[in-house]
Amino acid sequence: MPDYQAPLRDLRFVMDEMLDYPAHYARLPGGEEATPDVVAAILEEGARFAREVLLPLNQSGDQEGCLLEGGEVKAPKGFKEAYQQYVEGGWPSLAAEPAHGGQGLPHSLAMVLSEMICATNLAWGMYPGLSHGAADALRHHGTEEQQATYLTKLVEGVWTGTMCLTEPHCGTDLGLIKTRAVPTADGAYEITGTKIFISAGEHDLAENIVHLVLAKLPDAPEGSKGISLFVVPKFMPDAGGNPGERNGVACGSLEHKMGIHGNATCVMNFDAARGFLVGPPNKGLACMFTMMNAARLGVGIQGLGLTEASFQNALAYARDRLQMRALSGPQAPEKPADPIIVHPDVRRMLLTQKAFAEGGRMLVLYTAQMLDVVEHGQDSAERERAETLLSLLTPIVKAFLTEVGFEATNEGVQVFGGHGFIQEWGMEQLVRDSRITRLYEGTTGIQALDLLGRKVLMSQGESLKVFTKEIHKFCKGEEGNADMAEFVAPLAKLNAEWGELTMGIGMKAMKDREEVGAASVDYLMYSGYVTLAYLFARAAKQAQQAMAGGSDEAAFYQAKVKTARFYFQRLLPRTRAHAQCIQAGAEPLMALSAEEFGLGFEI
């Protein structure tokens, strides 16, 4: 069975040493309670919960799946009990506002714990995972009464939440939804329609489920301007706030999926279900984006968690499995063959995983600081800057970390050879589970359009400049530092190129809007690689400083510098391909007619 240890040492490096989280928390209202000791204790306890409670249920949950019987969904064995422990441990309320019963700790801390949950049991993590988005929507857009009724229960964790957006004929294009909301005499609404792909739409982990549902009011404007958001509970709360009468919403069927079998992905039928408007009428899409942005960061963290899980197990296997001799001569002559970690190509795969795990962790924690500042920052200029960076980096976190996460989990299978394809070893499950992360909460293509179109080009490149200026400043600061030249020289070059490529697309897009879509995914991947290069350069500097200061953990810092070097020499060259593809423009993509695509096989 796969094992997992939370990467506490690496987290300490990124949080305490590189990004100075202690100072960050000290400045944050509410953060002052997140002292280094408290943080360390929380992370250790979270690590224990993930490893001892969630991990043992991961393979069994995958094999067992969920069961729909008489309208009730049973999650796999042990899921409910694990969720009870989660609630009893106070985990759901960690980063929620004290006003709603939360502990008021910084969001970044919850994100770190989320990595551990995703690494050990993604399917389980999707039950509480959706509650955050629902809670965010209610916190920002709900009435006081809605907050008192639903939000406190979500924060406490005794109820869970869902996001009901997708319908059979539309996912990305929510302007097409058909679900209707008809006002009732008492100011509520009757919601009728079918939603699909609803994660944790129905289950037996919590006593009630709070659905956040997009629907159209009568006479709503056409398209995405006519969407409203509603809260629709599974059980109507009674006078005491406890689950009362059953509402008209039910799970029609469970999807059979490639992965995350332990999570109930439901078709939800709303049949004149009683619901309540959240936020202003016809402004549901904006409210939805509140949920969506939190969810997108969350999915990026899923990519990171699965990368780390796959890496740790591939590493253990590579140290243990004996096969062939090193080309340069036996490394373990006393054994019948060398452990496969001696082979350079196995190392290439392991280092790819390791670099994406450590790079992804830096990216998440860097972005998490921005989120903390956006949520709690006192200085408005600082908050505005953080908002800009957060909004720029969110699609990168989501799409880049899930794309490379899928690659990394596949490298894990590859290290295991044929055994990687066998369920028993657990490596193929990580691939299947990670496959969804490139799709849900907006595919990679959608994230890429968000990044390039909405975030970068719509701001005339200003949002990008906020980030590239920071990188530029870092590079300038290291000029003349010979130890850093191997990182700073290529980084500075890429940073300048990033701006040039952006400008190039912007110019072309003025003539032809399709140029944006044609460049978008390559642009996103390019951006991800440069962002990680910046963070790895900072990590290398931090590690060099620690070694110069005579640390007694020289091996750890040495490994960090070597990993950064691997990243720069063996992963960063991919920017060359992406840059060329960006520059190739839209013409090679748009040239074929829809018919011409099929002429090789259609008669």
Add this chain to the structure above:
Amino acid sequence: MPDYQAPLRDLRFVMDEMLDYPAHYARLPGGEEATPDVVAAILEEGARFAREVLLPLNQSGDQEGCLLEGGEVKAPKGFKEAYQQYVEGGWPSLAAEPAHGGQGLPHSLAMVLSEMICATNLAWGMYPGLSHGAADALRHHGTEEQQATYLTKLVEGVWTGTMCLTEPHCGTDLGLIKTRAVPTADGAYEITGTKIFISAGEHDLAENIVHLVLAKLPDAPEGSKGISLFVVPKFMPDAGGNPGERNGVACGSLEHKMGIHGNATCVMNFDAARGFLVGPPNKGLACMFTMMNAARLGVGIQGLGLTEASFQNALAYARDRLQMRALSGPQAPEKPADPIIVHPDVRRMLLTQKAFAEGGRMLVLYTAQMLDVVEHGQDSAERERAETLLSLLTPIVKAFLTEVGFEATNEGVQVFGGHGFIQEWGMEQLVRDSRITRLYEGTTGIQALDLLGRKVLMSQGESLKVFTKEIHKFCKGEEGNADMAEFVAPLAKLNAEWGELTMGIGMKAMKDREEVGAASVDYLMYSGYVTLAYLFARAAKQAQQAMAGGSDEAAFYQAKVKTARFYFQRLLPRTRAHAQCIQAGAEPLMALSAEEFGLGFEI
């Protein structure tokens, strides 16, 4: 349910127009019967069999899987009947020698049919698929008696074959095998040991199974020099050549796998099973490579077939699914949204699939001609040249087509968005099925070492030169052809760089053998991209000529040129990343100690 139409028009283009198969077959002994009419009839009949018989069993076979009961394995419903039709149709004997009951048609023709089988039902295809390798081993190394007893049955298809190589502790490193062969008084052997991952090791499709087994004789030399090959039937043939007494070989269990659920992947226990030596004692590894090379080409074709299957279904979905408007304005204003094929990023994914399908098909058919010449060619110089090219291209066919096949099937899922993750649509099955192709018959890493180490560097680059000279000649021939400049200029440059990179690795490897392993996978991928560039350039030329000649299929040829252009502009840039990674050398991979890999999470 997914659909499939054999790409007959594209096959005709590659076979008849580009590679002049009619002339190739006319020159081949035995090939003269493969007249264009006969070939067309066979391909059409094969297309029908694949679509009408195999395709409907693909999803049900995946969901049902195989069942082991009382030592007997039942394949999914319908598999046995489909196999009977296959045998009755004479398909197994198509390319076998008339001396063994075969029809003596060229091997290349069987490979084309194999693409159709893999595209429609890979799990089913693995039952007859392994017979080819077993038959090859017996044809080349078996005694006349063994050929009469076993080979004719394999050719007829009433018996199937297996390749029993892997053991729990060794796959790549067969020198470590523990299975023993003890001579008996009558000149036979008793085989004892456990083999794992045996595809079609036990099933109910055929009346007998012929296992080709690697084992060690008593006092065999250590390691890979002490391996011998044995034929071990499931049922001992009786005096009439029919299945008689049960032999001491049985399926111990079935593996639970990520994909190809319909195929029985068996643990096979040999308990003093009666077997017969094939080829000389201790020369089993060489005999095994006879099976292996055929199998490797076969796996590359699996990658191709799955690519085409995924492409066709993604294309149909992209034309049908309405979502969002084109950025440049509505393309189907009469509909509620545009079909997603209008979006450039969807086109990028479809074209990636299309280019890998068409490029892979050209590579397979180019290589297949070499195989035909090696098997049947009359001119010894021509045969030697074909042998060189075949041996150079085999690891590229195997590893490159499976790596890009996995990418292509994943693009298919991505085009479907969330629906791609749902089993019902069939797209995720193609991903799961294709995942094994990167692993079995030698992982991508092993193919890469074979290409760079054994094929290229061990011949001092001579084998590569045979191919790069051909490419050089093609480029020279197009000098001054302005219509071809967009293809020929980058191709010529890459072709020269290919040699330089090879030389660079060779020089470094003289000092440090690990440089070979460090460069190998990037070298293989680089080689694959350049090889496809050569073939796409030839395809573009062919298409341009056809249009210049006033063809009434201008749209087909136009699409071919546009696909070639997409390949050059949007896929070939990946060579830039691979070239840089090759040049980065071994140092970044070898720097970390085995301990240093784990310092982020190990305490």
